[in-house]
Amino acid sequence: DIRMTQSPSTLSASVGDRVTISCRASQSISRWLAWYQQKPGKAPKLLIYKASSLESGVPSRFSGSGSGTEFTLTISSLQPDDFATYYCQLYDNDSPTYTFGQGTRLEIK
Amino acid sequence: QVQLQESGPGLVKPSETLSLTCTVSGGSISSNTFYWGWIRQPPGKGLEWIASMHYSGSTYYNPSLKSRVTLSVDTSKNQFSLRLRSVTAADTAVYYCAGLPFGAAMFDPWGQGTLVTVSS
Numbered sequence: 605d606i607r608m609t610q611s612p613s614t615l616s617a618s619v620g621d622r623v624t625i626s627c628r629a630s631q632s633i634s635r636w637l638a639w640y641q642q643k644p645g646k647a648p649k650l651l652i653y654k655a656s657s658l659e660s661g662v663p664s665r666f667s668g669s670g671s672g673t674e675f676t677l678t679i680s681s682l683q684p685d686d687f688a689t690y691y692c693q694l695y696d697n698d699s700p701t702y703t704f705g706q707g708t709r710l711e712i713k
Numbered sequence: 714q715v716q717l718q719e720s721g722p723g724l725v726k727p728s729e730t731l732s733l734t735c736t737v738s739g740g741s742i743s744s745n746t747f748y749w750g751w752i753r754q755p756p757g758k759g760l761e762w763i764a765s766m767h768y769s770g771s772t773y774y775n776p777s778l779k780s781r782v783t784l785s786v787d788t789s790k791n792q793f794s795l796r797l798r799s800v801t802a803a804d805t806a807v808y809y810c811a812g813l814p815f816g817a818a819m820f821d822p823w824g825q826g827t828l829v830t831v832s833s
Binding site for chain 1: 750752759760761762765773775776809817818819820821823824825826
C-alpha cells in the first residue's frame with residue numbers, strides 16, 4: 605500500500621498570508637493527487653486534481669504543484685473564507701485504490 | 714449538473730449490517746464517464762475511502778474493509794448502494810457517496826453525507 609503523509613497537522617495564519625500544505629507519498633504516484641477543502645458539517649469540496657489542475661469555480665489564489673512523491677497546495681493570499689481543513693488524496697494506479705492524507709486544520713492566528 | 718443524496722438508517726446495532734443508498738440526479742448512473750464511490754469520516758477524524766464501482770460491475774475496495782463490503786447498482790432507480798457487514802462502534806461515521814469522473818482520479822461531486830451510529 606502507498607502511504608500518504610500530510611503536514612502540518614495544524615497551521616495558524618492571518619488574512620493575507622501565503623500558506624503551503626505538503627503531502628508526501630511513500631512511492632511515486634505520478635500526478636494522481638487531489639486536494640479538498642472541508643468546513644465543519646459539510647462535505648469536502650474539490651479544489652485541485654491531477655496535482656495542479658484547478659477545479660472550475662475555485663479561486664485562482666489556490667494552486668497545486670508537484671509530481672512523483674512530493675506535492676504542495678499553496679494559498680497565495682488567505683481570505684476569511686479559507687479557514688477550514690484541507691485534505692490531500694492520492695490514487696494508486698496499480699491497485700487501484702485511493703488514500704486520503706491526515707488533514708491540515710488551517711486556523712486564524 | 715450531477716447531484717448525489719445518501720439515504721439509510723442513522724442507527725445500526727453492533728454485529729448487524731449497515732445499508733446505505735445513494736441516489737444520483739441530473740445525470741445517468743449508467744454513464745461511461747463516471748465511477749461511483751463511498752467515503753466515510755468518523756466524528757472528529759479524517760476521510761477514509763471505502764470502495765468504488767462502475768455501473769458495469771467493475772469494483773475496487775479498500776483492502777482494510779474488503780471482507781465486509783458489498784457495492785451494488787440499480788440502474789432503473791439511478792441508485793448505487795453500500796452494505797457493510799458485522800459493524801462495530803468503530804464504523805460510526807458520516808458516510809458520503811461521490812462521483813469519480815473517469816480518468817481524473819478524484820471525487821466530485823459529493824453527497825451531503827449521512828451520519829450512521831453503531832450502538833445497541
